[in-house]
Amino acid sequence: MYSLEQLLEICEKKIQEFKFDREPRLLYEPIEYTLAAGGKRLRPVALLMAANMFTDDLEKAFPAAMAVEVFHNFTLLHDDIMDKADYRRSRPTVHVKWNENIAILSGDAMLICAYRLLNQSPEARLPQLLKTFNEFAIGVCEGQQYDINFENAENVSMQEYIRMITMKTSVLIAGALKMGALIGNASSEICESLYRFGIDLGIAFQIQDDLLDTYGDSKSFGKTIGGDIMVGKKTFLFISTLEKASKEDAERLKKLMSGNLPIAKKLPEVCAIYDKYGIQEYTQQAINDYFDKAMSILDSLPLEKERKAPLHELSMMLLKRNK
Amino acid sequence: MYSLEQLLEICEKKIQEFKFDREPRLLYEPIEYTLAAGGKRLRPVALLMAANMFTDDLEKAFPAAMAVEVFHNFTLLHDDIMDKADYRRSRPTVHVKWNENIAILSGDAMLICAYRLLNQSPEARLPQLLKTFNEFAIGVCEGQQYDINFENAENVSMQEYIRMITMKTSVLIAGALKMGALIGNASSEICESLYRFGIDLGIAFQIQDDLLDTYGDSKSFGKTIGGDIMVGKKTFLFISTLEKASKEDAERLKKLMSGNLPIAKKLPEVCAIYDKYGIQEYTQQAINDYFDKAMSILDSLPLEKERKAPLHELSMMLLKRNK
Numbered sequence: 173m174y175s176l177e178q179l180l181e182i183c184e185k186k187i188q189e190f191k192f193d194r195e196p197r198l199l200y201e202p203i204e205y206t207l208a209a210g211g212k213r214l215r216p217v218a219l220l221m222a223a224n225m226f227t228d229d230l231e232k233a234f235p236a237a238m239a240v241e242v243f244h245n246f247t248l249l250h251d252d253i254m255d256k257a258d259y260r261r262s263r264p265t266v267h268v269k270w271n272e273n274i275a276i277l278s279g280d281a282m283l284i285c286a287y288r289l290l291n292q293s294p295e296a297r298l299p300q301l302l303k304t305f306n307e308f309a310i311g312v313c314e315g316q317q318y319d320i321n322f323e324n325a326e327n328v329s330m331q332e333y334i335r336m337i338t339m340k341t342s343v344l345i346a347g348a349l350k351m352g353a354l355i356g357n358a359s360s361e362i363c364e365s366l367y368r369f370g371i372d373l374g375i376a377f378q379i380q381d382d383l384l385d386t387y388g389d390s391k392s393f394g395k396t397i398g399g400d401i402m403v404g405k406k407t408f409l410f411i412s413t414l415e416k417a418s419k420e421d422a423e424r425l426k427k428l429m430s431g432n433l434p435i436a437k438k439l440p441e442v443c444a445i446y447d448k449y450g451i452q453e454y455t456q457q458a459i460n461d462y463f464d465k466a467m468s469i470l471d472s473l474p475l476e477k478e479r480k481a482p483l484h485e486l487s488m489m490l491l492k493r494n495k
Numbered sequence: 496m497y498s499l500e501q502l503l504e505i506c507e508k509k510i511q512e513f514k515f516d517r518e519p520r521l522l523y524e525p526i527e528y529t530l531a532a533g534g535k536r537l538r539p540v541a542l543l544m545a546a547n548m549f550t551d552d553l554e555k556a557f558p559a560a561m562a563v564e565v566f567h568n569f570t571l572l573h574d575d576i577m578d579k580a581d582y583r584r585s586r587p588t589v590h591v592k593w594n595e596n597i598a599i600l601s602g603d604a605m606l607i608c609a610y611r612l613l614n615q616s617p618e619a620r621l622p623q624l625l626k627t628f629n630e631f632a633i634g635v636c637e638g639q640q641y642d643i644n645f646e647n648a649e650n651v652s653m654q655e656y657i658r659m660i661t662m663k664t665s666v667l668i669a670g671a672l673k674m675g676a677l678i679g680n681a682s683s684e685i686c687e688s689l690y691r692f693g694i695d696l697g698i699a700f701q702i703q704d705d706l707l708d709t710y711g712d713s714k715s716f717g718k719t720i721g722g723d724i725m726v727g728k729k730t731f732l733f734i735s736t737l738e739k740a741s742k743e744d745a746e747r748l749k750k751l752m753s754g755n756l757p758i759a760k761k762l763p764e765v766c767a768i769y770d771k772y773g774i775q776e777y778t779q780q781a782i783n784d785y786f787d788k789a790m791s792i793l794d795s796l797p798l799e800k801e802r803k804a805p806l807h808e809l810s811m812m813l814l815k816r817n818k
Contacts, residue, residue: 199640250603254596273577273643276599280573281636283606288629295622299614302625306611313604317522320596 173478174230176485179220183213186234187241202266202278203285206245209261214490215348216241221486222352222366225479233355235292236301240348242289243305246282247312249275254320283309293355300354308347315340328406330415334375342374362473369469376462377490382407383455386443398439404429408458409451416449463491496801497553499808502543506536509557510564525589525601526608529568532584537813538671539564544809545675545689548802556678558615559624563671565612566628569605570635572598577643606632620677627677631670638662651729653738657698665697685796692792699785700813705730706778709766721762727752731781732774739772786814 174182190207192200216237223233251257252265253275259265267275286305293301318336322328349370353363385400386409400407410429414422425445428438446452466487470480497505513530515523539560546556574580575588576598582588590598609628616624641659645651672693676686708723709732723730733752737745748768751761769775789810793803 194637196637196640196644198644199637250599254599276573276577277636277639277643280602280606281633283603284629284632284636287610287625288633291622291625291629298621298625299618302610302614302621306607306614309607310604310611313600313607314517314519314522316600317519320600321519321521 173228173482174220174224176217176221176482176489179217179224179482180213183216183220183237183241186238187213187216190238190242198270198274199278199281202249202270202274203282205269206249206266206278206282207242209263211241211245211261213241214486215244215344218345218370218483218486219348219352221483222349223356224352224482225473225475226353226356226358232294233352235289236351236355237348239286239289239293239305240344240351242282243286243309244344246279246286247316249279249282251316253279254316297354297357301351304347304350304354308343311339311343311347315343322406325406327414328411330408330411333406333408333411337375337378338371341378342371345374345377346370365469365473369466372462372466372469373487373490376459376466379408379455379462380459380491382409383452383459386439386446387452398435401429401439401442402435409446409455412454412458413446413449413451416451416454417445421445421448459491463487496551496805497543497547499540499544499805499812502540502547502805503536506539506543506560506564509561510536510539513561513565521593521597522601522604525572525593525597526605528592529572529589529601529605530565532586534564534568534584536564537809538567538667541668541693541806541809542671542675544806545672546679547675547805548796548798549676549679549681555617556675558612559674559678560671562609562612562616562628563667563674565605566609566632567667569602569609570639572602572605574639576602577639617678620680623677624674627670627673631666634662634666634670638664638666645729648729650737651734653731653734656729656731656734660698660701661694664701665694668697668700669693688792688796692789695785695789695792696810696813699782699789702731702778702785703782703814705732706775706782709762709769710775721758724752724762724765725758731778732769735777735781736769736772736774739774739777740768744768744771782814786810 187207191204194200219237219240220230220233224230227233248260249266252260253267253272257265258268263269265275266278290301290305291298315336315338318332319340322332322336346367347370350363350367353366358366382400385395385407386398388397390397399405410425413425417425425442428442428445431438433441467484470483470487473480510530514527517523542560542563543553543556547553550556571583572589575583576590576595580588581591586592588598589601613624613628614621638659638661641655642663645655645659669690670693673686673690676689681689705723708718708730709721711720713720722728733748736748740748748765751765751768754761756764790807793806793810796803
């Protein structure tokens, strides 16, 4: 079985080899630029790990793994246009380096390339792979639309928030795992279990992302602390505080979040309200709960422990567990 | 066999039935709006006709036909953003009616919906259908990029121009025909012949579009006459004139085209140069040549005349022939 390190290396190598020997260059250079930018390559690794639980022949899973990574990067490319983001991974975004039209068109081409890669998968599995891929692909669009809707929404319930992060982040991870299992010819029950495992893991991962954005260590987090608070994003922390807080504190929090205080003032004032209601611990508990649910599903899969070990290791790494 | 009228009616009906019973509405309403806007539905009709040459069971071809129409409309949606077009079919474009982010995201969702529809095709044909679809899909992106490149290009050769319209317009028609034949289980030779027929027909159609934009009758053309000249578009007429004209006339034409004269002056001055070199007749001859090539391929298909009649009728209609 391949280890996490081996699969990360394989995925990175395969992505870097992605050169389009095609014209026009203005269509393909932004695609190469986007893929070369880096990234943790978690989704293709997850797919390969899921396949590897059932088969040692990973060659047949590589195209689908690449399809998932290309799809993921396509969503980032278009999201960056919509968010008017100037940088990604410390480099100018495509619409900044080239222009918006090129970003739209190259993104479209990337999505089509993902489907081309998918079509290199084992033929017998293609209808199911395509179905799974389409389901998470449309899910990501729906999640992004919900996320956009939330910016102008007066209130966002916890249920709506969880739905949004499920669609925007989790279904892709879950779908990648399911696709890997499909390629490994796993039973449909196991494919569905892996999907649900991925959903819970993805939700835990995204809530952790919310937590680290406010309470993390900027060196290990890789991003500036407080970004979400700066832009008034309705995160897990914000929504759960509104659920718990007194009417006055809730109003104060909303006012702070939508206000324009400089970060040096806004961050501690918001955190003071969060701390009053024990939100950091509450959020960590939610992360643990979803993580435990995920692990419980993984543990209950009828496979030998060794076959599940890499996926276990990946989960621990994602959720920053050291044991 | 279904007639052209019957197929146009079926396609229109099926497209109008396209309602997405899904949330979030801001993702799906623009898709329904785009599809309901109308359009000649030529591409799905072409697919169904091609299928009908080989099978009377068109039900199995409907999803692919819808996929092609949804794809075509996706390209229009994103093209309108890139072209900053305010209207399409006399209605505000999606980015005007809603906003640009919604137009980008709904477009992405439309493309995914096209693949979902495609996945409802006969399983045994799926790998080939997906391959054909992906090929024309990426071709349209490449064609659009070439078209964008031309705006700032000093010179565009006839060869480059033909390549651009082949990618931007023809490969979709050709691919639709090929997909129809694939679903009808036609031999691979016949599939390839129909593809080449579609390429030639599509080129004829696009050159005709160029001709009518300058020399057409605005009532039957459906658009304002002279639009291409107004924006200085490098059409077949422009490029062939530069090939034939004296150095002075070529310079004068380029200067006129990139200049800002009002349409009442610009149009007759440009047409005077076109007329000096017999460009209207030359263009009509090119249209006829491509059309004849297409008809020759259709005639040589080893099928009874009756089975080829609807496609023949469609071609005559597209190229405005009355016999």
